[in-house]
Amino acid sequence: MNEFNSIANDVKLGKDVRLSKFINLYGCEIGDETKIGAFVEIQKNARVGRRCKISSHSFLCEGVEIEDHVFIGHGVMFINDSYPRATTPEGGLQTEADWKVERTVVKKGASIGSGATILAKVTIGENALVGAGSTVTRDVPANAVVAGNPAKILRFIDPPAPIQEAGPVPFLDLVTPHLELERELIDVLRRSLRTAGFVGGAMVQDFEEAFAKFCDAKYSIAVNSGTDALRFALMAAGVQPGDVVVTVPNTFIATTEAISQAGATPEFVDVDEQTANMSVERLREFLENGCVRNESGKLTSLRSGRPVSAILPVHLYGQMADMDGILDLADACGLFVIEDACQAHGAEYFSKKLNRWMKAGSMGRAAAFSFYPGKNLGACGEGGAVTTNDANISAAVKKLRDHGQAKKYYHDIEGYNGRLDTIQAGFLHAKLPHLAGWNEKRRDRAAAYNQLLEGSQAVRLLSEPDGSRSVYHLYVVRTHDREGLMKHLNAAGIGTGIHYPIPLHLQKAYAALNYREGDFPVAERLAGEILSLPMFPQLSTAQQTRVVKEVLAFAEAEREGKTLASASGAV
Ligand SMILES: Cc1ncc(COP(=O)(O)O)c(C=O)c1O
Numbered sequence: 243m244n245e246f247n248s249i250a251n252d253v254k255l256g257k258d259v260r261l262s263k264f265i266n267l268y269g270c271e272i273g274d275e276t277k278i279g280a281f282v283e284i285q286k287n288a289r290v291g292r293r294c295k296i297s298s299h300s301f302l303c304e305g306v307e308i309e310d311h312v313f314i315g316h317g318v319m320f321i322n323d324s325y326p327r328a329t330t331p332e333g334g335l336q337t338e339a340d341w342k343v344e345r346t347v348v349k350k351g352a353s354i355g356s357g358a359t360i361l362a363k364v365t366i367g368e369n370a371l372v373g374a375g376s377t378v379t380r381d382v383p384a385n386a387v388v389a390g391n392p393a394k395i396l397r398f399i400d401p402p403a404p405i406q407e408a409g410p411v412p413f414l415d416l417v418t419p420h421l422e423l424e425r426e427l428i429d430v431l432r433r434s435l436r437t438a439g440f441v442g443g444a445m446v447q448d449f450e451e452a453f454a455k456f457c458d459a460k461y462s463i464a465v466n467s468g469t470d471a472l473r474f475a476l477m478a479a480g481v482q483p484g485d486v487v488v489t490v491p492n493t494f495i496a497t498t499e500a501i502s503q504a505g506a507t508p509e510f511v512d513v514d515e516q517t518a519n520m521s522v523e524r525l526r527e528f529l530e531n532g533c534v535r536n537e538s539g540k541l542t543s544l545r546s547g548r549p550v551s552a553i554l555p556v557h558l559y560g561q562m563a564d565m566d567g568i569l570d571l572a573d574a575c576g577l578f579v580i581e582d583a584c585q586a587h588g589a590e591y592f593s594k595k596l597n598r599w600m601k602a603g604s605m606g607r608a609a610a611f612s613f614y615p616g617k618n619l620g621a622c623g624e625g626g627a628v629t630t631n632d633a634n635i636s637a638a639v640k641k642l643r644d645h646g647q648a649k650k651y652y653h654d655i656e657g658y659n660g661r662l663d664t665i666q667a668g669f670l671h672a673k674l675p676h677l678a679g680w681n682e683k684r685r686d687r688a689a690a691y692n693q694l695l696e697g698s699q700a701v702r703l704l705s706e707p708d709g710s711r712s713v714y715h716l717y718v719v720r721t722h723d724r725e726g727l728m729k730h731l732n733a734a735g736i737g738t739g740i741h742y743p744i745p746l747h748l749q750k751a752y753a754a755l756n757y758r759e760g761d762f763p764v765a766e767r768l769a770g771e772i773l774s775l776p777m778f779p780q781l782s783t784a785q786q787t788r789v790v791k792e793v794l795a796f797a798e799a800e801r802e803g804k805t806l807a808s809a810s811g812a813v
Pocket of ligand 1: 467468469470493494496497556582584585611612613614625626
């Protein structure tokens with residue numbers, strides 16, 4: 243305190259409040275350890291919390307409430323009456339009784355940049371950031387960054403570590419990305435409602451063009467699910483009823499459903515233990531030893547006696563299969579390759595043959611993507627797309643998705659009702675520019691997990707070989723006590739998943755294929771050990787630290803348990 247300040251007797255000053263010069267305070271309350279700069283005025287019934295910084299020349303009027311840990315820049319102006327007047331209707335000067343005080347709240351941890359103006363009746367959410375010079379006219383959500391006049395949401399930031407530390411960690415957060423893009427998504431909806439454009443049209447075509455470009459493919463054809471994308475891609479590429487399509491057993495059943503729906507039969511090859519993707523060696527074995535060439539030179543499966551026409555590798559968990567090896571074998575055997583890229587939007591693979599990085603969806607004869615909401619690029623409902631560089635396949639998929647017609651009511655074949663809704667295409671197009679950034683964040687989180695879990699007793703990591711850039715649709719680890727670890731994480735409020743617990747060759751749905759336990763030992767072993775940890779672009783460092791801490795705590799408890807067990811065994 244000093245002689246230049248005007249601090250009224252009714253001011254409640256907390257402990258260790260630091261005041262600069264020329265400060266005018268009356269009727270207000272200031273929390274412990276708060277620092278107030280020169281020429282600040284704080285009026286009656288205003289409250290400032292603990293450990294705040296109020297920079298010079300700021301004005302906090304009656305009714306303003308500043309919670310703890312808030313930063314207020316220089317010259318920030320608060321306003322507490324939406325319709326201030328100097329005089330009453332009778333022409334006299336207004337008194338305090340005429341003044342209508344509307345409450346403004348700045349929540350814990352928020353920051354307000356210099357020169358900002360905060361209008362009356364506004365709440366600025368926890369940890370939000372208001373850009374310098376902004377005019378805030380309405381509520382700012384927690385963790386939002388806003389700027390401009392009127393201030394608009396630019397993006398959201400991670401909450402600071404202490405706020406999240408004790409909270410639950412969801413397996414997947416689908417709410418935050420939609421809140422971040424709420425304005426754009428509502429614009430799409432509005433555009434659709436105003437034009438009644440619900441099926442087909444420019445919004446679908448524009449998205450198709452943009453998505454083809456994203457995948458480095460010539461064509462993209464939007465359809466209504468990843469399952470339809472697979473089925474249409476197989477049919478359009480020439481799979482015939484009765485054919486065999488070779489795939490892997492550790493995938494979502496949609497992969498094999500699509501094969502069956504195209505009239506073909508799935509046959510499996512085992513996967514690579516390090517990546518969980520199709521093993522080129524096991525594929526070679528199957529093609530060389532599990533098949534023969536018939537009189538017309540067509541490869542035939544010894545298992546079923548059916549002709550083999552295609553290979554369907556799955557880019558599992560966001561990582562591309564070893565496409566050079568698979569494509570070489572396919573070429574040598576006269577087969578074509580359809581990529582199941584439903585989990586791999588934006589994944590990349592360095593082709594040694596082509597000497598460049600290739601995107602998922604650009605290497606096979608065609609590829610299928612899913613836009614199920616939880617995917618790296620997800621619709622707000624169902625959706626999918628086929629990508630291809632082949633104009634004939636593109637045309638055939640377009641017919642298949644639209645009742646076999648290229649021209650209205652001229653049906654060349656029987657097709658399906660498999661189109662993507664216009665509104666979903668619009669939503670996907672609004673999200674697409676963010677996909678590369680989201681994928682980068684997933685890769686960052688995966689790198690952090692790898693670093694923090696490396697060498698842990700509790701889990702073993704899958705690998706991302708040189709020449710692969712996974713987009714980590716899922717972050718999957720292996721563990722010998724999956725039930726125990728899941729239970730432990732669940733009790734700590736941490737969500738997990740298993741992708742997938744039973745390999746397809748052992749599913750009841752495929753009993754007729756006559757596979758046995760032991761046919762695909764790697765896929766079976768993985769199915770018993772894999773656990774998917776929380777992974778999404780907005781996963782904060784604090785949340786991830788919590789997950790890792792709990793995984794390591796489980797390992798420690800297990801180790802101590804074992805020590806105790808062996809000690810008691812020794813007695
Ligand atoms: C590997 C794989 N293939 C196919 C699909 C099917 O996609 P959709 O659910 O959009 O039909 C999915 C989606 O879950 C998938 O993960």
